[in-house]
Amino acid sequence: MLVKTALFGGDANWGRIMAAVGRSGVAVDPLNCSLHVGPIRVFQNGRPEPNLSERELTAIMKKSDIALTVSLGTGTSSGQVFTCDLSLDYVSINA
Numbered sequence: 001m002l003v004k005t006a007l008f009g010g011d012a013n014w015g016r017i018m019a020a021v022g023r024s025g026v027a028v029d030p031l032n033c034s035l036h037v038g039p040i041r042v043f044q045n046g047r048p049e050p051n052l053s054e055r056e057l058t059a060i061m062k063k064s065d066i067a068l069t070v071s072l073g074t075g076t077s078s079g080q081v082f083t084c085d086l087s088l089d090y091v092s093i094n095a
Contacts, residue, residue, distance in 0.1 A: 001086070007066060008085035012057040014042040021070055032073025038066060 002016045018035060022028050035043040038060040042049050060066060 003068075004083070004086045005091060007061070008088075008091055010058065010061040012037075012054060012061045014048075014057070017068060017070070018043055021072075026072065027074075028072060029074075034069075034071045034073070036067070036069040037061065038063075 003020050005011075006013055006016050014035060014037060017037075018030070018033070021033065021035075022030070031046040033043065034041060034045070037057055040049075040052070040057055040060065042052055042057065
């Protein structure tokens, strides 16, 4: 839910996304993971991207369609999930 809240608010806090990956129930080694928000790599091999442009990342997070790409760095399988952010009412009630 924190990821959906971040998407709703256009919050460029990529740490919420990686925290959700870690809580997914799948064996995750952050040293093998990478995360892209749109075309921007924000995390790889256990570290944030050193030259990350917050301005570019925030601009992507303000779009109506945002691609989040997570690589666990294991295996060859892949999957795709389509979801939505939260409604204004949900965010207001739970703020």
